[in-house]
Amino acid sequence: MILEHQLLRKLQQLLISRDEPHEECEVVCFMIQLRKIADYYALFKKQEKFDVVRFYCDWVAHPIKDRVPQRMKNYMASFLEELKTKYESQPTSAEDASKFASFELLRGEITNFLNEVHVPANWITDDASWEKFIKLLSEVLAEQPMIFKRPLDVGAPDGLKLHSILFKTASNIRGISFEAQLKGPDITWTYTHYLDVGRRL
Numbered sequence: 589m590i591l592e593h594q595l596l597r598k599l600q601q602l603l604i605s606r607d608e609p610h611e612e613c614e615v616v617c618f619m620i621q622l623r624k625i626a627d628y629y630a631l632f633k634k635q636e637k638f639d640v641v642r643f644y645c646d647w648v649a650h651p652i653k654d655r656v657p658q659r660m661k662n663y664m665a666s667f668l669e670e671l672k673t674k675y676e677s678q679p680t681s682a683e684d685a686s687k688f689a690s691f692e693l694l695r696g697e698i699t700n701f702l703n704e705v706h707v708p709a710n711w712i713t714d715d716a717s718w719e720k721f722i723k724l725l726s727e728v729l730a731e732q733p734m735i736f737k738r739p740l741d742v743g744a745p746d747g748l749k750l751h752s753i754l755f756k757t758a759s760n761i762r763g764i765s766f767e768a769q770l771k772g773p774d775i776t777w778t779y780t781h782y783l784d785v786g787r788r789l
Contacts, residue, residue, distance in 0.1 A: 604708060619725075623646070641694065644694055652735050727757050734753040746773075754766075
């Protein structure tokens with residue numbers, strides 16, 4: 589169809605115009621184009637998948653959540669259970685790596701997505717380009733923490749609910765931290781995970 593061809597062509601032109609992204613606006617454009625294609629496939633080809641890609645695309649475009657789509661709930665279910673476990677065990681080590689916070693899940697899904705629609709995946713599969721990509725993506729996300737108008741129940745003691753998720757960045761590629769803030773009637777608890785994601789730029 590013409591619409592499918594136009595969407596794929598725009599994404600392809602962006603990816604072949606340079607070996608790696610250089611500005612935040614390029615990453616934002618890339619994520620929005622991904623979301624458009626995912627929506628097209630869901631609407632016209634009845635293919636509802638790539639939940640991780642959709643989650644980050646949604647975050648880039650809509651940081652404040654007044655509702656959480658079921659596919660996002662499906663993706664976040666294991667993360668909420670993980671938060672419950674970590675709260676109950678009170679972890680102090682960064683070795684308690686969060687799968688949810690890891691960009692490797694996103695990397696795998698974007699690669700599969702681009703391969704399926706036959707678009708070059710050089711920004712994602714090349715390690716140096718990927719490091720630049722996630723640094724820029726983190727900077728975009730750092731400017732807009734995900735805030736839930738209706739906090740998500742974690743199921744942990746003290747009535748904790750997930751209120752927000754955010755990334756913080758530093759001046760080098762390794763300086764990225766992920767935070768999830770949970771609140772209960774009498775307590776606020778923040779889970780922080782430091783992401784060691786690559787070389788220094």
